[in-house]
Amino acid sequence: MDFNVTQHDSHYKVSVGTLLLLNVFNRMVLCPLSRQLLKSSSSCGAWGRLLQRPSSGCVYSSIHGFNQKEVKEKLQAFPGGSIDLLKQDSGIAILTINNPSRMNAFSGSMMVDLEDKVSQLEKWTDGKGLIVQGAAETFCSGSDLSAVRAISDPQDGMKMCMFMQNALTRLLRLPLISVALVEGRALGGGAELTTACDFRLMAHASVIQFVHKHMGLVPGWGGAARLVNIVGSQNALKLLGGALKVDPEFGLQIGLADGVLEGSQVEKHAETLLQQATNWLSLYTKGPAPVIQAVKKVVVSGRELPLSETLRTEKDVFGTVWGGPANLQALASKSIHK
Numbered sequence: 001m002d003f004n005v006t007q008h009d010s011h012y013k014v015s016v017g018t019l020l021l022l023n024v025f026n027r028m029v030l031c032p033l034s035r036q037l038l039k040s041s042s043s044c045g046a047w048g049r050l051l052q053r054p055s056s057g058c059v060y061s062s063i064h065g066f067n068q069k070e071v072k073e074k075l076q077a078f079p080g081g082s083i084d085l086l087k088q089d090s091g092i093a094i095l096t097i098n099n100p101s102r103m104n105a106f107s108g109s110m111m112v113d114l115e116d117k118v119s120q121l122e123k124w125t126d127g128k129g130l131i132v133q134g135a136a137e138t139f140c141s142g143s144d145l146s147a148v149r150a151i152s153d154p155q156d157g158m159k160m161c162m163f164m165q166n167a168l169t170r171l172l173r174l175p176l177i178s179v180a181l182v183e184g185r186a187l188g189g190g191a192e193l194t195t196a197c198d199f200r201l202m203a204h205a206s207v208i209q210f211v212h213k214h215m216g217l218v219p220g221w222g223g224a225a226r227l228v229n230i231v232g233s234q235n236a237l238k239l240l241g242g243a244l245k246v247d248p249e250f251g252l253q254i255g256l257a258d259g260v261l262e263g264s265q266v267e268k269h270a271e272t273l274l275q276q277a278t279n280w281l282s283l284y285t286k287g288p289a290p291v292i293q294a295v296k297k298v299v300v301s302g303r304e305l306p307l308s309e310t311l312r313t314e315k316d317v318f319g320t321v322w323g324g325p326a327n328l329q330a331l332a333s334k335s336i337h338k
């Protein structure tokens, strides 16, 4: 996601990722003297070039020693399953994790597929919402354990981790309101995937479980950082430290779940889980795509950026809708909000 930022009377197009990187670097690495230099025009050139660097909202790039092409080639060596994308005229897309014979575990090629589908969604100008679901009545059982065994070398593990962090960070930053429809089990990386959506809806008898501790691991796909943001550090510590099973009731209690869906098997003519999730999401995606996308953008910047940068971003996003078609139409119809 790109934002326009004004610095020294010049406009630079930068991504949230670049801003975050700059912010962390600025706070943790630059000494006060360097910060002073950053403000001065003499240092503007280097930082200006960095700010202008084209970015796709990734956390890792070549400056972190991350070679996307090389990692993709390695991951493709572990095939199986697919990530299926259905973009609907309603502006709500369905992303399906599809590897039923392995409880929708992520093979290497599915990781590459996920990144490709996120790229497609980033370019979807008519999009407003996204539902992430698993095929065949279960969500996702995490990494494909056969691939995990084959890439147990720490260096390769780190590369896979960086690749998935990039893909899931971009998923969460999409200008679409996203919801994970959790049916069956969301385990390990599957639990992490649910946190890369804005909301989580849990079906009757579903379970989200960060089983990493039982695997001698911690989350590496950004799931721990996102979990802390969603449920707070106390609850995150309990969920990760105890590898606790989160059922819908517990999920609602700690704020991991945003709603519980009724089992479609219970009543013969009940809506399917996907219909229920679509209805739930439609409340938030009703309206023109540019406005819904603007809503998501201001929330992402509020979630991720320091206040002064958030406010500047909000101003820029506001400028994209002020006087726009939806705004003019609302003014002309003298709409009231009783």
Ligand SMILES: CCC(=O)SCCNC(=O)CCNC(=O)[C@H](O)C(C)(C)COP(=O)(O)OP(=O)(O)OC[C@H]1O[C@@H](n2cnc3c(N)ncnc32)[C@H](O)[C@@H]1OP(=O)(O)O
Residues within 6 Å of the ligand: 101, 102, 103, 105, 141, 142, 143, 144, 145, 146, 148, 185, 187, 188, 189, 190, 211, 212, 215, 217, 220, 221
């Ligand atoms: C990022 C870090 C990570 O994600 S580490 C991976 C964390 N995930 C796990 O450890 C899940 C391990 N799997 C399980 O605990 C069980 O298979 C679960 C998912 C609970 C399902 O149990 P159950 O309903 O009894 O089915 P099952 O065990 O017979 O499984 C059906 C077939 O699916 C397979 N499967 C399942 N999960 C994975 C996985 N993560 N990677 C690879 N294969 C997986 C099972 O091996 C089984 O295959 P098969 O029918 O024996 O050929």
